[in-house]
Amino acid sequence: MSEIPKAYEPKAVEEKWYQFWLDQKCFVANPLSTRPAYSIVIPPPNVTGMLHMGHVLNNTIQDILARRARMDGKEVLWLPGTDHAGIATQVMVEKQVRKEEKKTRHDLGREEFLKRVWKWKEKHGDIIIQQLKKLGSSCDWTRERFTMDPEYSRCVQKVFVDLYKKGLIYRGKRMVNWCPATLTALSDEEVDMEPQKGSLWYFKVEVAGMPGTFLTIATTRPETIPGDTAIAVHPDDPRYAGLIGKQVIRPLPPELQLEKKLIPIIADDHIDPKFGTGVLKVTPAHDKADFEIGQRHKLVPIDIMNANATMNELAGEDLAWLDRFEARAKASEMLRTMSALVKEEPYENKVGFSQRAKVPIEPRLSEQWFLKYPAVDQARTCVAQEQDGNPPQPDSMRFHPQRWAKVYDHWMTHLQDWCISRQLWWGHRIPVWYRKSAGGSPAPANSQARPADIWCDVNPPADVENWEQDPDVLDTWFSSWLWPFATMGWPEQTDTLKKFYPTTDLVTGPDIIFFWVARMIMAGYEFMGEMPFHNVYFTGIIRDKQGRKMSKTLGNSPDPLELIAKYGADALRFGTMRSAPLGQDVLFDEKDVELGRNFCNKLWNACRFRQMQGGEVQGEIRPQLLTSDDKWMLLKLDQAIRDITTAFEQYKFNEATSTLYRFFWSEFCDWYVEASKAVLSKTAGGTSPDETSQMQRANSLAVSDFILSHALRLFHPFLPFITEELWHGMGYAQDMPEDQGGRTILFAPWPKPFENDFKEHYGLDDSFLDIVNAKYDLVTQGRNLRRAGNISPGKKAKFIFKPAGDIAPHDIDVIKLLLNAESLELDPNYQPAKGTPTVRTNLGELCLPLDGLVDVEAEKARLKKELEKIESEIGKAEQKLANPSFAQKAPPHVLEEHKKRLAEWKAKLEHVMQQMAANGQ
RNA sequence: GGGCGCUUGGCGCAGCGGUUAGCGCGUCUCGUUUACACCGAGUAGGUCGGGGGUUCGAAUCCCUCAGCGCCCACCA
Numbered sequence: 002m003s004e005i006p007k008a009y010e011p012k013a014v015e016e017k018w019y020q021f022w023l024d025q026k027c028f029v030a031n032p033l034s035t036r037p038a039y040s041i042v043i044p045p046p047n048v049t050g051m052l053h054m055g056h057v058l059n060n061t062i063q064d065i066l067a068r069r070a071r072m073d074g075k076e077v078l079w080l081p082g083t084d085h086a087g088i089a090t091q092v093m094v095e096k097q098v099r100k101e102e103k104k105t106r107h108d109l110g111r112e113e114f115l116k117r118v119w120k121w122k123e124k125h126g127d128i129i130i131q132q133l134k135k136l137g138s139s140c141d142w143t144r145e146r147f148t149m150d151p152e153y154s155r156c157v158q159k160v161f162v163d164l165y166k167k168g169l170i171y172r173g174k175r176m177v178n179w180c181p182a183t184l185t186a187l188s189d190e191e192v193d194m195e196p197q198k199g200s201l202w203y204f205k206v207e208v209a210g211m212p213g214t215f216l217t218i219a220t221t222r223p224e225t226i227p228g229d230t231a232i233a234v235h236p237d238d239p240r241y242a243g244l245i246g247k248q249v250i251r252p253l254p255p256e257l258q259l260e261k262k263l264i265p266i267i268a269d270d271h272i273d274p275k276f277g278t279g280v281l282k283v284t285p286a287h288d289k290a291d292f293e294i295g296q297r298h299k300l301v302p303i304d305i306m307n308a309n310a311t312m313n314e315l316a317g318e319d320l321a322w323l324d325r326f327e328a329r330a331k332a333s334e335m336l337r338t339m340s341a342l343v344k345e346e347p348y349e350n351k352v353g354f355s356q357r358a359k360v361p362i363e364p365r366l367s368e369q370w371f372l373k374y375p376a377v378d379q380a381r382t383c384v385a386q387e388q389d390g391n392p393p394q395p396d397s398m399r400f401h402p403q404r405w406a407k408v409y410d411h412w413m414t415h416l417q418d419w420c421i422s423r424q425l426w427w428g429h430r431i432p433v434w435y436r437k438s439a440g441g442s443p444a445p446a447n448s449q450a451r452p453a454d455i456w457c458d459v460n461p462p463a464d465v466e467n468w469e470q471d472p473d474v475l476d477t478w479f480s481s482w483l484w485p486f487a488t489m490g491w492p493e494q495t496d497t498l499k500k501f502y503p504t505t506d507l508v509t510g511p512d513i514i515f516f517w518v519a520r521m522i523m524a525g526y527e528f529m530g531e532m533p534f535h536n537v538y539f540t541g542i543i544r545d546k547q548g549r550k551m552s553k554t555l556g557n558s559p560d561p562l563e564l565i566a567k568y569g570a571d572a573l574r575f576g577t578m579r580s581a582p583l584g585q586d587v588l589f590d591e592k593d594v595e596l597g598r599n600f601c602n603k604l605w606n607a608c609r610f611r612q613m614q615g616g617e618v619q620g621e622i623r624p625q626l627l628t629s630d631d632k633w634m635l636l637k638l639d640q641a642i643r644d645i646t647t648a649f650e651q652y653k654f655n656e657a658t659s660t661l662y663r664f665f666w667s668e669f670c671d672w673y674v675e676a677s678k679a680v681l682s683k684t685a686g687g688t689s690p691d692e693t694s695q696m697q698r699a700n701s702l703a704v705s706d707f708i709l710s711h712a713l714r715l716f717h718p719f720l721p722f723i724t725e726e727l728w729h730g731m732g733y734a735q736d737m738p739e740d741q742g743g744r745t746i747l748f749a750p751w752p753k754p755f756e757n758d759f760k761e762h763y764g765l766d767d768s769f770l771d772i773v774n775a776k777y778d779l780v781t782q783g784r785n786l787r788r789a790g791n792i793s794p795g796k797k798a799k800f801i802f803k804p805a806g807d808i809a810p811h812d813i814d815v816i817k818l819l820l821n822a823e824s825l826e827l828d829p830n831y832q833p834a835k836g837t838p839t840v841r842t843n844l845g846e847l848c849l850p851l852d853g854l855v856d857v858e859a860e861k862a863r864l865k866k867e868l869e870k871i872e873s874e875i876g877k878a879e880q881k882l883a884n885p886s887f888a889q890k891a892p893p894h895v896l897e898e899h900k901k902r903l904a905e906w907k908a909k910l911e912h913v914m915q916q917m918a919a920n921g922q
Numbered sequence: 923g924g925g926c927g928c929u930u931g932g933c934g935c936a937g938c939g940g941u942u943a944g945c946g947c948g949u950c951u952c953g954u955u956u957a958c959a960c961c962g963a964g965u966a967g968g969u970c971g972g973g974g975g976u977u978c979g980a981a982u983c984c985c986u987c988a989g990c991g992c993c994c995a996c997c998a
Contacts, residue, residue, distance in 0.1 A: 008960065194995085201998085220998065276997050283998095290996035350998085364996095404926065408993070411925075415994085511993085542992090568960095579946085580935075585927085586991085588934065592947055599960045610957030659936070659945070671962085678956060784963060788952085794963045795953045821955065821963090874942065886978035895940050895979090902941065 005612055005730070009605035011569030015722045019134060027747050028139045030078035032496035039075035040501035041067060042485050042534075043140065044509045044517070047086035048147065049093055049125045052132035054543040054551060054589055055510065057561045058581055061574045062540065063508045064138050065654060068718040070505075071139075072751035078501045079139060080488050082146035083126060087477040088183055088357045091427040094118045111426050118427050122149075132562060137570050137721045139747075144497075146488040148480040149429070156487040157480045158432040158459045160528065165433075165457045169373045170421070176292040177420050179365035181310035181325075182358035185424040186369050188476060189417060190515050192353040192362055201348035202333050203278065204341045206232065209248040209263055216241070216249060216266075217343050219277025221350060222287070223336060224328035226253040227316045228305040229264060231283040233294060236268035238279050252341045253332060254317020267298050289364050302366055310363050325363070370422035370431060370473070376526035380519070381413040383532055398522070401538045401652045402583055405511055412515050421476045428474030433457045435469050482520035485533035492528075507534040510542060538652050541586040551589075564594050571720040572597030578719060579658040583651075600662060601723050604716065607670050608727045611705050614681060618732045619703030624763045626700040628811045630676040632765050633773035637668045638708055639755045639765075645715060646754065658719060665712055672777060673708070677701050679814040706733070711752045721747075775843040776812055780819045782840040786849040787820075789838040789863055797823035801831050804845040812844075835920050836860040841912040843905075857920060864917050871910045878903040 022028060030040075041063050046056060067079040094117055095106050106114040130145065146153060164170045177186040202223050205215040216232060232249050234241040248263040271294060272281050285295030286302035295302055305316040312320045312328045319335060320328045336342040353362045383398050384406050400406045422431060436454040456462045461470070480487075485504055489497045503525070509518060518537060525533030543551055551558035564573050576597030581587045627635075641664040648657035684698040710733040717724040728734050728746040735744070755765070783800060792798050800822045802813075817825040831848060833839055836857035839848040881887055882899055891899075 005957090007958075218998090222998085271996080271998095273997050281998055288996080288998075290998075293996075351995095408926075411994070514993095572960095585935095590934065590947085592934085595960075596946065599958095602958065602960045606958035606961090608957085613957065656936080663945080670958085674957080675962095682956070781964090788964065793952050795955065797955095818955095870942090877942090881979080884978055888978080890978050891940075898941060906942095 005605075005609045007606075007609075009569070009601050009723060011571065011601070011722065012566075014726045015135070015137070015565075015570055018722055018725045019137065021725075022139070022745065022747065023142070025745065027745060028077075028079070028141050029143055030080075030141045030497075030501070031076060032078075032500040034076040034500070036074060036076040038078070038500050038505075039067070039070035039073075040078040040080070040504040041506050041508065042080045042488060042504055043082060044507075044513070045082045045084040045146075045148065045481065045484065046129045046133075047089055048083040048122055048129070049086070049090050050129050052129055052136070052561050053558055054561060054577075055540075056129075056133070057136060057573060058540050058543055058577055058587065059508055059510065060133055060136055060138050061577055062538065062654060063506075064136070064574075064721070065578070065718040066506055066508070067139050068721060068747065069649060069751065071747055072714065072717065072749060074750070076500070077139075078141055078144075078497070080144050080146070080501075081130070081133070081138070081140035081142060082144075082484075082488060083129065083148070084477065084481055085122075085147065085149040085428065087423060087425055087428040087474065088185070090118060090121070091425050092183060092357065094121050094427070097121070106426065114426055135562060135565055135570060137574065139721070144488070148477070148484075152490075153480065153483075153487050154429055155459065156483055156491060157429045157475065159492060160483060160524070161432055161475070161479075162457055162459055163528075164372060164375065167375070169375055170370060171373075172368065172370050174366060174368045175371065175420075176289045176364050177367055177369050178353060178355075178362045179308070179310075179367065180355040180358050180360065181308065181363050182355060182360045183425070184308050186365075186367060186420050186422060187355060187362065188420050188478075190478075191356045193356050194351040195354050196349055197352040197361075198347070198349050200333075200345050201277070202336070202345050203343040204252065204336045205343055206249040206252060206341070208244060208266075209250055211247070216244070216280050217278045218280045218282050220282055221348060222284075222329065223253075223332040224312065224316070224320060224325060225284045225287045225305065226251060226282065226332060227320065228284045228286050228303045229282045230285055230295065230300040230303060231264050231298060232266045233269045233272050233281045233283050234266065234279060235272040235274045236270065238272075238274045240274075240279065241266070252336060252339060254319065255335070255339065256318060265298075267294075269294050269297065286366050287364055292364070292366070304366055306363065306365070308365075369420050370475075371418040372421050372479075373418050374416050374520075374523055376523045377413065377416060379526040380522040381410065383522070383526075384409055396532075398532050398534065399536045401536060405514060405537075405539050408511075409514060409519060412519060419476075421479045422471075422473040423476055424472075425474050428477065429480055431471040431473050431475060432459055433471040434462055434465070435471065437467055437469055478516050478520060481517055482524045483528070485521060485525060486529050502529060503532050504534045506536045506538060508538045508540065511539040512542065514539070536652075538583075541581060543587045543589050559589065559591065564591070568594045568598040569601060569722070571601050571723050574721075575600055575658060575719055578654045579662065581655055583653050583655070600666070601720060603666055603670060604712075604720070604723060604727070607665070607674065608709060608731055610674060611702070611709060612731065614702055614705075616699070616702055618735070619699055619706050622703045622707060622763065623696070623700050626697055627704070627763060628676075628680065628697075628701075629769050629772050629776070629809065630673060630811075630815060631701065631704045632763070632769040634669065634673040634704060634708060635755075635763065636765055636767065636770055637664060637673075638711055639760075640664075641668075641715065642711070642752045643754045661712075661715060661719070665716075669708060669712070672773075674705075675819055676815045677705065679811065679818045682818070706731075709733070713746065714749050714752055717746050717749075771843075772812075776816060779840075779842040779844050779847055780816055782842060783816070783820045783847050783849075786838045786840060786847065789860070790849050790851045792849075794821065797821060798849060799824045799826070801826045801828055801833075801848045801850060802845055803827075803829055803831055803848070805843065806845075808844060833916075833919070838863070839912075839916060841909060846912070861917075861920055861922055864913055864920070864922065868910070868913050868917070871906055871913060875903065875906045875910060878906060 043063065044059065063079060067077050071077045098104055098106065098109065098117060161170065178189065178192045180187055199221055201219050201221055203217050203219050205217045208214040208216065218232065229251055234245065244266050245268045247266050249266060251262045251264050271290060272279065283291045283294050283300065285292045285300050286304040287306065303315055305313055306325065307313050310325045312323050312325065314321045316328065320331060323331060333342065333345065354360065355362050384400060434456040456468060462468050486498060486502055489495060489502055491498060521533050525531060561573060573594050576593035580593045641660055644660045645657050648660065680697050680701040683694045709731065713724045713728050713733065725746050787794065787798060800820060802825055804827060813825060833848045833850065837848055837850050838860055839846055878899060882903065888896065
């Protein structure tokens with residue numbers, strides 16, 4: 002690194018190294034490698050999506066895991082790809098077609114429309130991939146997959162056929178969640194319940210044959226009255242006991258003949274007598290619960306709505322063709338007009354909304370394909386085993402944080418069959434054909450069809466001209482749930498599968514635990530006979546400063562690419578990780594990214610400082626020349642390595658970043674680098690240095706190089722770009738063995754905690770922590786004295802030091818330097834003048850004589866305050882030690898610490914008392 | 923109706939049985955000293971949501987209350 006700029010400039014560095022890594026094929030996984038495997042499959046982003054903060058969090062974590070594993074000697078596969086995202090993509094393209102050509106997809110026709118979608122995909126599909134690269138993601142891009150790739154589609158079909166033949170997939174006319182906007186069925190998971198303000202209408206119906214006898218019914222949906230096929234009460238409800246079996250006259254539609262309006266009064270346990278009047282109108286075609294009641298009582302549903310949620314002619318001439326909400330108002334009006342309306346009260350209930358289209362879904366009776374989930378027991382128990390502190394089983398899956406296991410388990414025990422067909426065009430076509438009827442017209446594609454008239458296979462029937470393929474496509478998740486193995490070449494037994502399946506970690510958001518994670522686990526067991534991953538890390542959800550979800554409409558979602566341009570990718574990664582505790586939502590604040598940038602700059606400049614000291618990389622450290630600060634620093638590095646290793650084991654990345662931050666900034670830069678200047682200054686500027694000083698200088702630089710080369714490696718998973726730049730710039734790459742990446746830091750060995758031999762060789766015993774801590778205590782307090790004496794930090798000051806014991810010359814030099822002292826006179830017998838600020842530490846007393854400037858009153862006040870604090874602490878400590886139970890039950894080391902602390906406070910007390918006496922206080 | 927999470931200095935968070943409760947931002951005061959003003963030195967600011975309990979010892983464990991937020995659930 003010849004001339005280092007003063008500030009780190011990320012842009013060029015990021016582009017340069019990312020290209021370098023790609024050129025060197027650093028991210029390419031070799032399935033034939035003998036190294037232990039480490040693998041992750043990416044949660045495939047929507048192919049037409051744009052990178053948002055959620056992706057940043059998610060993929061940064063995956064990248065950290067992958068990079069750390071690589072350095073740890075693993076053969077790493079991080080498998081990337083994208084998802085075709087059925088509804089989302091189709092809606093997007095439909096919108097575009099409507100805007101640009103004023104046409105609907107039906108105007109274009111299926112084939113032509115799909116061409117447009119593919120075109121859209123070609124144009125926009127690469128954007129998110131490029132954005133992931135900007136983040137630094139070390140995916141094996143040679144293996145990029147798309148859920149609509151031909152091979153992948155083949156897997157999806159094979160799985161469908163397989164499950165069909167096992168009898169787990171069936172077709173049936175059922176109640177489904179129907180989206181009237183996108184005109185397709187949805188799974189339960191695609192529906193969000195949201196509170197809606199509306200009304201509860203009470204209306205009365207007359208009992209047939211009993212003029213003047215009325216029943217009052219409460220409903221939120223009067224427009225569905227024409228679809229009512231019964232009135233239900235609870236069997237034990239005494240109010241209506243005598244009426245069960247009789248009929249009532251349904252008020253709507255009014256134009257029907259009387260006998261067509263008669264519907265029975267039935268009894269069913271589902272009815273809650275306490276709700277409303279205890280009488281329920283049963284609309285089997287438009288309510289899930291009513292449908293089931295209908296089934297139990299063999300009621301024939303009356304479907305009074307069209308697919309787009311307008312009413313049809315069965316709703317009667319007044320309501321037909323009205324939108325459901327208009328019809329609701331109209332129906333209540335009609336009831337009022339015919340004096341059937343008893344009352345209307347405001348009411349709030351929860352209504353299911355289509356997650357994509359944001360409109361209320363309509364429960365609708367329709368012919369759909371359903372899946373009975375496979376391998377449920379295995380999928381459930383492999384995670385459940387980990388609950389409640391049970392010891393980890395070798396063949397079990399861990400959720401991080403664990404609480405999600407409970408959520409998972411609850412869902413797994415209440416599984417409903419999965420509606421997998423969608424009335425869309427963009428997606429995997431259902432591999433089912435129906436035999437055309439004799440006339441060649443479309444077959445009656447319903448569940449009553451004879452088996453011989455249904456062909457389910459990966460390949461179309463031989464006489465395909467006599468068959469018609471099912472028009473529907475599969476739910477997007479029906480392809481994503483195969484992701485971990487379908488991306489690895491399944492159903493062939495590929496080398497990749499053998500080496501990398503099951504994958505090691507999955508990193509994803511808890512919002513898709515049911516959509517994706519649970520289903521992948523079941524698919525893994527069903528088709529691979531094994532779990533798809535060993536660990537699942539659930540990230541938090543990124544929110545804005547006020548805790549709101551990121552959303553386009555709120556405009557509170559920052560563009561990660563802008564942040565990268567402004568602060569650098571490393572800064573974005575570091576800032577995000579530092580503020581994202583395991584499993585907790587993250588309130589995003591740009592300040593965090595700024596912090597990341599500042600940190601990168603600090604790292605940059607610390608290296609720059611080392612570089613300015615000149616000389617080659619110093620490999621050899623001579624134990625006999627190590628100063629107390631050197632040893633302290635090495636011990637701190639060891640501790641940092643240990644802490645980070647633990648943090649990684651627990652997936653606590655925010656702890657890892659905080660540890661690194663503190664280690665590098667506070668311990669290395671603020672203390673060690675500053676202290677090392679005491680050594681370096683002796684030999685700076687060509688001042689006829691003696692040989693010893695030169696050796697000490699070299700040794701100090703060797704320690705710096707040692708620390709920096711370790712620090713860069715520890716930082717690399719978090720800050721890939723800047724660490725690679727510095728790794729090469731500092732020359733540390735040269736010391737490493739040549740590898741596939743041309744000495745890139747990617748494959749530099751991950752630092753390990755020091756061995757005991759190492760510690761002994763360099764004399765690293767923990768007593769140096771105490772020595773240096775005491776020294777720094779002295780410096781800190783000394784800096785405080787400046788304040789007491791009103792001497793600014795830049796001004797040189799004369800200190801006098803009364804050492805408590807032996808002290809190394811080096812330590813004196815450091816103290817002097819860090820105090821910015823003009824002189825530091827050692828005088829064991831010094832008697833400070835009245836009012837001279839002094840402090841006491843374990844190393845001795847430090848005085849700041851202020852000739853002529855002594856402010857006795859100020860010093861008296863300072864001492865008084867000090868005394869109060871000390872006395873309070875001593876009081877607390879003594880009370881504690883005086884407690885016999887404490888002495889008896891507390892562990893010895895705790896006891897020792899308390900005693901030690903008390904002794905220290907007492908020594909301080911004595912010192913303060915002396916000072917006060919000297920001041921005549 | 924069930925389940926889960928959160929509540930610690932002005933703000934955002936760590937800490938989850940044992941040092942004088944930490945960190946970042948912000949505040950205030952100084953400051954161009956051998957890297958860094960994207961910086962340095964220092965300062966103020968907290969009885970850890972309320973109450974009760976367990977313990978020699980609780981921010982940390984238990985109970986309870988309150989507030990906020992999520993998820994699940996066929997009360998029309």
